[in-house]
Amino acid sequence: MLDIIHVKGNTYCIDTGMTYLPFYKINETDIILLDSGWAKGERDSLDELLDANNFHVSAIINSHSHTDHAGNNAYFKEKYNCIIAMDSFAAHICSSITHLKQYYSGYSLSGVKAHYGNLVFDTDIIIRDEQKSVYINGIKFGIMQTPGHTPGHICITTPDNVAYLGDALITRDVMNGTKLPYAYILSQDLQSKTSLLNLSCKKYIIAHRGITDDIHGLVNENIEFYKGRATKVLNVIARPMTLEDIMRTIVCAWSIHIQSTYKYKVVERMLRFYLEYLLETGAVSLIVENGFLKYVQSTKKNQQ
Numbered sequence: 001m002l003d004i005i006h007v008k009g010n011t012y013c014i015d016t017g018m019t020y021l022p023f024y025k026i027n028e029t030d031i032i033l034l035d036s037g038w039a040k041g042e043r044d045s046l047d048e049l050l051d052a053n054n055f056h057v058s059a060i061i062n063s064h065s066h067t068d069h070a071g072n073n074a075y076f077k078e079k080y081n082c083i084i085a086m087d088s089f090a091a092h093i094c095s096s097i098t099h100l101k102q103y104y105s106g107y108s109l110s111g112v113k114a115h116y117g118n119l120v121f122d123t124d125i126i127i128r129d130e131q132k133s134v135y136i137n138g139i140k141f142g143i144m145q146t147p148g149h150t151p152g153h154i155c156i157t158t159p160d161n162v163a164y165l166g167d168a169l170i171t172r173d174v175m176n177g178t179k180l181p182y183a184y185i186l187s188q189d190l191q192s193k194t195s196l197l198n199l200s201c202k203k204y205i206i207a208h209r210g211i212t213d214d215i216h217g218l219v220n221e222n223i224e225f226y227k228g229r230a231t232k233v234l235n236v237i238a239r240p241m242t243l244e245d246i247m248r249t250i251v252c253a254w255s256i257h258i259q260s261t262y263k264y265k266v267v268e269r270m271l272r273f274y275l276e277y278l279l280e281t282g283a284v285s286l287i288v289e290n291g292f293l294k295y296v297q298s299t300k301k302n303q304q
Helices: 039-052 073-080 088-093 097-103 109-119 172-177 186-198 216-236 243-253 261-280
Strands: 003-008 011-015 020-025 030-034 056-061 083-087 125-127 133-136 139-145 154-157 162-164 203-206 210-212 284-289 292-297
Touching: 003 203, 020 203, 056 073, 056 133, 073 109, 083 088, 083 133, 088 097, 088 125, 097 109, 125 133, 139 186, 172 216, 186 216, 186 261, 216 243, 216 261, 243 261, 243 292, 261 284
Parallel strands: 030 056, 056 083, 083 125, 162 203
Antiparallel strands: 003 011, 011 020, 020 030, 133 139, 139 154, 154 162, 203 210, 284 292
């Protein structure tokens, strides 16, 4: 069975092996989940743990709507009739399969249904961009807007002054094992990472298995790591190259194993985000050569 870690006060987290899923105990049975986990790999074991502890999920507050964070929202909503609270962007895309298709535009509709169909559900409480707190069952949770990893990513602070950072930060272990970390809008993600330094909490929970008292050093390491990955992508562009040229080079040089169309699309999607960042910072520019769109290094690099 999965382990439960006591963090502080009424704040706990479930160690799924892949992620830490925080929850806040309202009483001995009712809990508020901060993210619901991955459906394919975690649902059965989460079900077993919740039932064994006689827990009732009264609400879910999502940091964002990726499948490893909101994959059990629909299931828990049906099972417990729980409230779901999430940012306005995520609430919109998760409201229908066609809205998900808009977000995952590189997939066919059938592909979206196959890989992301469990992300369709109704959101009860929409957290707006300007909100700094939300009340769930009369309990106040702090909200920090941290867009970048997703357009509406948020960090959540429990009444115990424990901050759940979702994927706004990654741990050193994840950095050591990740070749191309995900950031939907890298420029915003870097700004959000810097803004985390304004937090003054007793504990910090990082989704992919981190709990710490202090994040200052980790914030700086994250920023350097993501910028470093962008620079590595930039250095690959030694001549005018198409997206496919760049991806082929990176996959081979970085030993990224792709054995399915799904994995290919995931890697391609992440690579696009880094190229968009390099375009934003002026490190690369786009040209059309022989009818093909190509990336070239700018003569004057001003990458931030």
